[in-house]
Amino acid sequence: MARARSRIAGVISVFGELLITAGVLMGLFVVYSLWWTNVLADREADKQGNEVRDHWAASGPGALDTKDGIGFLHVPAMKNGEVLVKKGTDPATLNNGVAGYYTEPVKSALPADKQGNFTLAAHRDGHGAKFHNIHKLKNGDAIVFETKDTWYVYKVYKTLPETSKYNVDVLKPVPKESGRTKPGRYITLTTCTPMYTSDYRFIVWGELERMEKVDAERTPPAELAAQ
């Protein structure tokens, strides 16, 4: 009788330890997702960003090189500094703390194109969390894209706080859902929402307001001067 009871107690105690272990594992996974991936991604993004800037400084005018990254996104309202933009939106690219422009399902235009939609994706949490504060963007806020020789200044005109992840129409060259019907030079930011999950997508649309040539000191446009 006593032996049977102690065996039951042993089984219960192992079961309890397994539960505690599972809890600790999940806690560690949260630490990994929300902290450690940011450490790794920010380190990698800094390195790649510096490479692009070195490359710009070393080479004269020439064809756009899309391999290293095409430029930097500055969104003062998101308070996240500059975000390197690279080609493609596959996880291996985005996990390095950069934003990617879409190559599929709808191919993105580039800012230099005469018309089209420059469509970007980046992480909301973890892996640099470059679009974490996307919900802070309001109509009229500036989105500035910096290339080797041009500042493209966009203004936000529409935000869509929640849409299906299957809604690829938001990436169309003329994003009708934003209310625009004519071809123009648009920018679209996409990320996941609500925070810490990816049930839906958060969309922000902007339209090109003006362009500025980059001068010798790379003086930023007025929108970024307050930073």
Added chain:
Amino acid sequence: MYGWIWRHLPGNAWMRALISLVLVLAVVYVLFQYVFPWAEPLLPFNDVTVDGQ
């Protein structure tokens, strides 16, 4: 389970505590370096793109 590990570690209590700490750190390292990067894409927390699939 953990009691069994503790009883099978060599040395006095301090030695065992030290070895336990090293073991815990090793487990955390393996998790962060190999297990979590593998598990993450399988979990639905971090898809940020819109796509047709």
